[in-house]
Amino acid sequence: MRVVHVSRLKACYPSAEELEEIERRKVLEIFEEEIHLCQCDLTCKEGHSGPTYESMQTVFDRISFRPAVNLSNPTIANISFTLYAVLGVNEKTQILTTFLWLRLYWHHQFLVWDADDCGGVTRISLPVKQLWVPDIIVYEFVDDDVSQQCPYVYVNHTGHIRWDRMLRLVSACNLEIFSFPFDVQNCSFTFGSYMHTIRDVRLSPALSFEEMSGNSKQYLETSGEWELVNIYGETSVLKFGIDEWDIITFWVVIKRRPVLYVVNLLIPSSFLMLIDILSFYLPPHSVDRASFKMTLILGYTVFLLIMNDLLPSTANGTPLIGIYFSVCLALMVISLLETVIITNVLHSNSKKYREVPHWVRVVILKHVARMICYQWPKELVKPTASRGSTRDDKADRPDSTSPSWVLAPATPVHTPVQHTTSNIGPGGVSSVPELRQICQDLSDLRAHLTLMQKEDVLQEQWCHVGYVLDFLLFRIYLILISCYAMVIICMWCIWVNQ
Template identity: 40%
Template structure:
């Protein structure tokens, strides 16, 4: 019993060795006596089907050359959070099987036939960046020519990892890679090549691309590389897929409304501060902008810091700054209308400097004899009551003189107070105009800078 078991093991080993070494240097020709108008006789290919587990070579030291080509028929999605590119490919692989050969003249003129791929040896080509289980449908067929060339096509939904750069969102371009390699056969057993040129693959993909949504295909390029793993070298072909986002959806839904809100905020400076409507209007506008950002958050990438996020933060900062400026001017007006302190001399000089003709600040309309720092008693044509030397006012005259002096002092106090109010009002209007111009300058420079960055 033990001897018979040993002989069976030896027989299996020699049978396997025979399949590997059978026909070294000999051409195998299929007997197609069973071919006819209904196709080929299945039994005629049994010798080929029996060699399915082994790489089809007559010399085991000669590597099998597999030509790879694919067509990208759809760009399904780009997940910015997981950095995944979802696409649909038609992968095509072509290789030679020296054990398949027949004479078309003897086989009813048949030069090509299809057969179930499960009956043939298939190269173990996979995509390195693949992040999901290969969901290739079962029961596919392959075309076999009379010279032993096998052409195998299979559809693939590929979820591949892609290092996305979302800084320029929504005007971004991405460059993803699809690396085809073998996980079993080294360069001594399998070499990868291309059956078509890269430009042919690009043109074919553009012609049959069925999705015209958010992404468009710019082009393809390739590079060949060798992967070293565990002391072994594996052949690879790397395809670079360049895609670009169509930004029209985000421009209409994000950038244009945000620009309108900022423009309305800038125009709100023309509302008079004294009316008390500017602050409530700006607060309402600021709340509306925050609601807009909350509603549009689903359109923005959830990872990284895109430039559009900086743009929104900049617009929000401009609106908050304009609100603070309005609050500051309102406070100045409140101080001017209640009990204004004396305007500092340096501030008074600066105000006179700005209100002089040809200066940057606008000239605030002034009343007659106002804003010059002169009290009514120092105005030309106004003389103080004179007392003649040697004349002493009598009791009645002293009483009248004291009353007139009190009245004059009261008038001077009122005039000085009114003069201080006018100075503070002029200062408030000058500050409002200056801060408004600074606001416009900062807004224009910031938005132009962001647009220039997007254009790069």
């Protein structure tokens, strides 16, 4: 039995790596030989225009191979598109739907012929299914392409191919809705190969970004909610592990037309707020202002429910217009609470006409009334005290524009009733007893009139306390609404300028 040394076996039989390398070289040699034969077979016959069917059939049979004579040289593909329509923007799902006219160029090194030998034919159309096409996709694509496909491409005699296709692009986009309805969206379209790395396929824009933006603005047919602002982009390299892909990123900037939302949302809301402000001019003592304001709040709530479908909503945050509506509703509620307070003050007669506390007369009827320039009724203004009043009396005395009862509660005047008796006769008995009854009735009537006068004075005091508070709270309410409106307008202007 012969014994063979292990080293001799290794010398006679190559390893698995060497076998793989030998096999790869053989395949490349066969492939390059076939490519050379394929490139030389694209000929024309005399009396016929264009390449022969047999020569092109050889190219069609090798559709699976990248059309490059030297596989170390990448195929360069040029991309350009025209934004034809903005079909919709879904803020809830963060999806942008557009319609593009996409144009793709690349060089097929096997489809080359001499135009002079082929009857002057420089361009022919061929079915796209019979040719190798770079696998260019949009990385943000999130739905099936249901647009109509163009089945043909144009092939130049130099081997340059142009493929025009229509693309209904449903792409993911990070939508910012805080400044709605004055928002500007910036969505990206990233074109790149799915399988071929940078060593096989290189990408570049076919037109400048300014030209693509100008063409899109010229051919944009939709005049709905969105308008195109600009298109710009850049080329870059995407790295994933040890492989690199060549990509082109286009940024499409679109701007919302806010007229629809201003007319349907902002103007009606502003009108309701204006009515709420004007309701302060209703006399609170003779008109049920609270019922009016409650009806207004109910109408505003129904308005928000109807217009809820027009407002966008995302998980990232609430748009500024939603905050605007919420604050407007809160201001209406505050206005209703103010009306409740004033109504409670004006109807203090249910509390047996309690006298106005001294601190209320000093703070509200004197200082607050002077601060808000409250005009007292002329019939309540009385002349000041006499010259003989002391210095202390002058310190507590209100000014000449305030009523005389501002700092001193009204006290009823109790005048003792003198019972008038008739002349007493010799027997000591009243001659006219009816006179005593009349005097008693007059005394009761005087006491009743005095009480009514006191109640009127107290009621008038509480009414003026309510009026002064109403004027004060109304001015505070106006200041709050003015500051709030200025903040909202400034925030919207800042976002629009950005």
